[in-house]
Structure formats: structure tokens, C-alpha cells
Amino acid sequence: MLNELEGIQLGPIFLSFQILSIALSVVVAYFTFAYCVKRDFPQIKSEILDKFQTSLVIFLITYKITPLFFEPSLIFSPSKLLIYSGGPFAFQISALVSLSYILYHHISNKWSLKIVDHFAVASFAYFIVSNLVLKTYGSASFYEFGWIHNDIVFHPLNLYYVILFSLFLCSSIILLKQQKNGVLAILLLLSFFFIEAILAPFTV
Amino acid sequence: MILRxxxxxxxxxxxxxFVWMGQKQHILVGExxxxxxxxxxxxxxxxxLETFDGEVLSFYDDLLGEPVFINFWASWCPPCRAEMPAMVDVAHLYENEINFIGINVATQDGKNQAVQFIEEYQVPYPNLIDENATVSRNYQVPPIPTxxxxxxxxxxxxxxxxGMTKSEMIAAVKEGLEGKE
Structure with a gap:
């Protein structure tokens, strides 16, 4: 597993493992979503996937230009805009904008709630892959297993997440096969908060 | 049915x-x-580390007890140059509340260029020379600025x-002042 602070130096560009893990997880989540959509909605699959691809691009662009919202004067120094990205609330703002776009199309095209279920499954796939790729240190552990740094054993938090996300995802899919559309998404959302609560003692 | x-x-x-492990963890955290x-x-x-003025500054001895804002930089790095004017402004703005420290990653920089950089931007806070990049390694700072x-x-x-914008720096300073929640 990779350390989030390390990366690959490609000439002047430093590609951190964190970015690589996010990219890989997004790709896996997208293909998971695409597979489910193609299986259940073959007639409108390209329309749905197009909108999701666009929302991803909207997310990236919004994230990149967020510094401009807080410091409009940056518009006069475009070279600095190339350097800056993110910042306070950047993730939240970008997620809000891109989810609003998807929500608008979901409502206006009267898409089935099953798509929300597929989106929830894809989100869990994202969490599983990102935690599988990237090492996350938890609090100091009294067990002998875990991530070791300077002779201190830390809880392997990412592995805990992988176990719980995988377990809850598989359980929900198998147990909720015959349920109404949207129930899976609600259960996975609740599972997410439940997992966070269970693992809270191991975080710093 | 059996599968379910x-x-x-x-x-x-x-x-x-996990709940049992969490309970045991609570006991350890207290100790x-x-x-x-x-x-x-x-x-x-x-x-x-030594500053450019020859003074030795130690984190645990000299800085612990007050919030610290550390910036790892090198003079040739474009994002370091881009963010420096804003960092100088923020350092002036919060000079009585938080200690600003610059750490020059000297393995990637020349001393003359680094001094020139400090003078060019009139950096008001102490800048330390990380001669062998030991601090950078300890802090796992391969890319700069960090x-x-x-x-x-x-x-x-x-x-x-x-690189960080001014508003981002102010938000970071406030996190330092508020501390760990």
C-alpha cells in the first residue's frame, strides 16, 4: 500500500500517490456505475453516462477555479490561477455544483431512483479502492499488527474501512435484492455514517 | 435463506x-x-536548524507552546514565488498570534539565491536552512512548497x-490558532 505523502517525480511535476489513488478510485467507480447502468437501462445508458462525465468535469473545473471565488483579483494574474487550486470549502462547493447538475437532469429527465442506488454502489466502490491503495494511519495501537512508523504501531485504518465498506456493500446488495428502488442508496448512506461512528475511536 | x-x-x-476494539482503544487513549x-x-x-543569520532554532525548545506556520520553499520554485507576497502579508497580519517559519530545502537550492529570495520579498520571519534535507525527510516533504x-x-x-492563496493561508492560520478540536 502507498503512503499518501509520497509520489512519483516526473521531471518538474510531482504526482502524489494521493492524487493517483483518487484517479484510480474514480475510474473504478465510474466503470462500476457504467456497468450497472448498461445492465438496467440499456436504452438511455449513453445519456446518463454523458451527464455523469460532464458532472465530473464540472467538479474538476469548479475545484480548480475555487480560489477565484475567494480572491477575484486573481483573474488579472492568470499564471497564478494555473498554480492555485482548491482551498477552504473547495471540495464542498465543487461537490455541490456537480451534484446539483446531476440532480437537475435526474429530475428533468425523470430518471429512475435505481440510478441513485447505482450511484451509491459506485461511491462505495470508490471508498473501497481508495482505501485499498492508500495507507491511512489511525491512532496508536496496542496490537502488534498495523502500520509501523518510528517503532510505533498504528491502527491500519484504511484496512478497517476496506473490510467494513466491502462487508456492508455486499450485505446490502444481497439482502436488498427485492427491495424498492432507492432503499439500497438510503441503507448505504446510513452504513457510511455507521462505519464512521464505529471507526471513530481509531482515528486521531 | 442460509446465505442471508x-x-x-x-x-x-x-x-x-470493531466495537470491542474501539472500547479497548478508549482505555489506551487515556494513558x-x-x-x-x-x-x-x-x-x-x-x-x-540554523537560520540564515546563524541563530539555531529548535521546534521543541523555542517554538512549542505557540502555534507555528511552517513553509518549506526553494527560490527557483514558481509556486513558492507566487505565494510569497501573500504569505508576507499574512505574516504581518498575524505576527503577534502565530510564529511563521520558512524552511529552505537547501539540497534543492543555492544559498545566494535563497538569500536573494528572502531580500526580494522582504520576508519578515526567520528562515531556516535544511542543509541535508533531514527535516524535509522527517516531515515527508518531497514536493515544495509545502x-x-x-x-x-x-x-x-x-x-x-x-501554492496557497491569501484566503487559504488565513484559514490555515485560524486552524492553528483554534487548535485540534
């Missing part, structure tokens, strides 16, 4: 295990100190790789 029961049983076992790791939420590693904010307890509360 098996799944429910596995869920119960796994959740119970031990926070471990050292250059990541948000952990105790910041110690360092002792900014780390540490609260008065010595806990890392903010970490960012790459």
Missing part, C-alpha cells in the same frame, strides 16, 4: 469485533501521549502541498 443468515452472522461478528507523525492530527516531529500549521500543543492541524 450467514451474512447477518458475519455482520454481527465483524461489528462486535498514552499522541504519537509523532507529520500528518494532520499527530504530534509534529522535532527539528533544530505548508504545515501546528497548534500550540504541537499537533499538526493543517498540511498542504502546493
Amino acid at each position: 443468515r450467514m451474512i447477518i452472522l458475519i455482520n454481527i461478528i465483524v461489528i462486535s469485533t 498514552g501521549d499522541s504519537p509523532t507523525l507529520p500528518l494532520v492530527g499527530y504530534q509534529a516531529p522535532d527539528f533544530s 505548508t504545515i500549521v501546528i497548534d500550540q500543543e504541537g499537533t499538526v492541524v493543517f498540511r498542504k502541498v502546493g
Whole structure:
């Protein structure tokens, strides 16, 4: 597993493992979503996937230009805009904008709630892959297993997440096969908060 | 039916295990100190380096007890140059509330260029020379600029790789002043 602070130096560009893990997880989540959509909605699959691809691009662009919202004067120094990205609330703002776009199309095209279920499954796939790729240190552990740094054993938090996300995802899919559309998404959302609560003692 | 029961049983076992481990963890947290790791939420590693004026500054001896804003930089790096005017402004703005420290990653820089950089931007805070990049390695800073904010307890509360805008720096300073929640 990779350390989030390390990366690959490609000439002047430093590609951190964190970015690589996010990219890989997004790709896996997208293909998971695409597979489910193609299986259940073959007639409108390209329309749905197009909108999701666009929302991803909207997310990236919004994230990149967020510094401009807080410091409009940056518009006069475009070279600095190339350097800056993110910042306070950047993730939240970008997620809000891109989810609003998807929500608008979901409502206006009267898409089935099953798509929300597929989106929830894809989100869990994202969490599983990102935690599988990237090492996350938890609090100091009294067990002998875990991530070791300077002779201190830390809880392997990412592995805990992988176990719980995988377990809850598989359980929900198998147990909720015959349920109404949207129930899976609600259960996975609740599972997410439940997992966070269970693992809270191991975080710093 | 058997599969469903098996799944429910596995869920119960796994959740119970994590809850039990969590209970035991609570006991340990009460006993031990926070471990050292250059990541948000952990105790910041110690360092002792010489400034460009020849004065030695040690994190645990001289800086611990007050919030610290550390910026790793090199004179040739474009994002370091881009963010420096804003950093100087923010350093002036919060000079009585937080200690600003610059750490020049000297293995990637020349001393003359670094001095020129400090003079060019009139950097008001102490800048340390990381001659052998030991502090950079301890703080796991391969890319520059990297900014780390540490609260008065010595806990890392903010970490960012790459250039920062003024509003981002102010938000980071505020995190340092508020400390670990």
C-alpha cells in the first residue's frame, strides 16, 4: 500500500500517490456505475453516462477555479490561477455544483431512483479502492499488527474501512435484492455514517 | 435463506469485533501521549536548524507552546514565488498570534539565491536552512512548497502541498490558532 505523502517525480511535476489513488478510485467507480447502468437501462445508458462525465468535469473545473471565488483579483494574474487550486470549502462547493447538475437532469429527465442506488454502489466502490491503495494511519495501537512508523504501531485504518465498506456493500446488495428502488442508496448512506461512528475511536 | 443468515452472522461478528476494539482503544487513549507523525492530527516531529543569520532554532525548545506556520520553499520554485507576497502579508497580519517559519530545502537550492529570495520579498520571519534535507525527510516533504500549521500543543492541524492563496493561508492560520478540536 502507498503512503499518501509520497509520489512519483516526473521531471518538474510531482504526482502524489494521493492524487493517483483518487484517479484510480474514480475510474473504478465510474466503470462500476457504467456497468450497472448498461445492465438496467440499456436504452438511455449513453445519456446518463454523458451527464455523469460532464458532472465530473464540472467538479474538476469548479475545484480548480475555487480560489477565484475567494480572491477575484486573481483573474488579472492568470499564471497564478494555473498554480492555485482548491482551498477552504473547495471540495464542498465543487461537490455541490456537480451534484446539483446531476440532480437537475435526474429530475428533468425523470430518471429512475435505481440510478441513485447505482450511484451509491459506485461511491462505495470508490471508498473501497481508495482505501485499498492508500495507507491511512489511525491512532496508536496496542496490537502488534498495523502500520509501523518510528517503532510505533498504528491502527491500519484504511484496512478497517476496506473490510467494513466491502462487508456492508455486499450485505446490502444481497439482502436488498427485492427491495424498492432507492432503499439500497438510503441503507448505504446510513452504513457510511455507521462505519464512521464505529471507526471513530481509531482515528486521531 | 442460509446465505442471508450467514451474512447477518458475519455482520454481527465483524461489528462486535470493531466495537470491542474501539472500547479497548478508549482505555489506551487515556494513558498514552499522541504519537509523532507529520500528518494532520499527530504530534509534529522535532527539528533544530540554523537560520540564515546563524541563530539555531529548535521546534521543541523555542517554538512549542505557540502555534507555528511552517513553509518549506526553494527560490527557483514558481509556486513558492507566487505565494510569497501573500504569505508576507499574512505574516504581518498575524505576527503577534502565530510564529511563521520558512524552511529552505537547501539540497534543492543555492544559498545566494535563497538569500536573494528572502531580500526580494522582504520576508519578515526567520528562515531556516535544511542543509541535508533531514527535516524535509522527517516531515515527508518531497514536493515544495509545502505548508504545515501546528497548534500550540504541537499537533499538526493543517498540511498542504502546493501554492496557497491569501484566503487559504488565513484559514490555515485560524486552524492553528483554534487548535485540534
